[in-house]
Amino acid sequence: MKRRRRNRKKVCPFLADKELAAQLNYKNPELLLRFITDRGRIVPRRISGVSARYQRKLAEEIKRARAIALLPYAQTGV
Amino acid sequence: MLTRKYEVVILVNPEAGDEGTEKVLARVREALEKTQGIELRLEDWGVRRTAYELRGLRKAQYFYMLYLGTNSTVAEMERLLGITESILKYQTILLEDRVESDTFDLEAAKNDTTTLGRSVQKEAVA
Numbered sequence: 364m365k366r367r368r369r370n371r372k373k374v375c376p377f378l379a380d381k382e383l384a385a386q387l388n389y390k391n392p393e394l395l396l397r398f399i400t401d402r403g404r405i406v407p408r409r410i411s412g413v414s415a416r417y418q419r420k421l422a423e424e425i426k427r428a429r430a431i432a433l434l435p436y437a438q439t440g441v
Numbered sequence: 442m443l444t445r446k447y448e449v450v451i452l453v454n455p456e457a458g459d460e461g462t463e464k465v466l467a468r469v470r471e472a473l474e475k476t477q478g479i480e481l482r483l484e485d486w487g488v489r490r491t492a493y494e495l496r497g498l499r500k501a502q503y504f505y506m507l508y509l510g511t512n513s514t515v516a517e518m519e520r521l522l523g524i525t526e527s528i529l530k531y532q533t534i535l536l537e538d539r540v541e542s543d544t545f546d547l548e549a550a551k552n553d554t555t556t557l558g559r560s561v562q563k564e565a566v567a
Contacts (some may be wrong), residue, residue: 388556390505390555390557391557392557392558393556427532427534430530431450431503431530432452432492432501433492434492434493436493
């Protein structure tokens with residue numbers, strides 16, 4: 364059996380949309396919510412397709428939002 | 442004066458009432474005054490549901506302030522915030538290094554609002 368790999372490359376949503384990139388901030392939890400799982404973990408970029416540069420920024424902003432309880436910390440031991 | 446641009450988010454116990462919040466704001470302004478900081482903007486984000494429990498509560502009153510100051514402004518403000526009982530949490534973030542406060546465009550900073558600030562204003566209008 365041959366395993367088929369996806370051959371279409373994912374596009375970083377922040378590189379594709381400059382306005383979206385400008386909104387990438389811990390004060391905008393609705394946007395950050397799209398990049399965390401239902402358990403609160405940060406979605407890896409191999410899944411979300413975010414570029415390395417914006418993944419670094421995204422992770423930083425998610426952590427800032429967590430610190431002031433705008434976003435949950437990851438649920439463990441469930 | 443050469444300053445830095447900071448923003449601080451403060452979570453106040455919603456059960457503290459108006460008195461409690463006034464005390465918090467007085468403390469913040471006291472820190473600014475002592476260290477010649479300049480308040481650029483204060484936003485009230487209202488009472489929001491928190492993502493996790495803080496002192497047994499799932500709600501907090503959020504305030505946001507943008508200001509110009511130095512390291513001593515931050516130190517003094519965080520000291521005062523730390524000794525105020527009604528404060529659940531706070532977070533200071535450095536936005537810009539080396540800002541000349543004499544030539545800074547204060548009006549532009551005043552008229553801007555963050556996304557969370559805007560959403561609260563919309564609710565107030567509706």
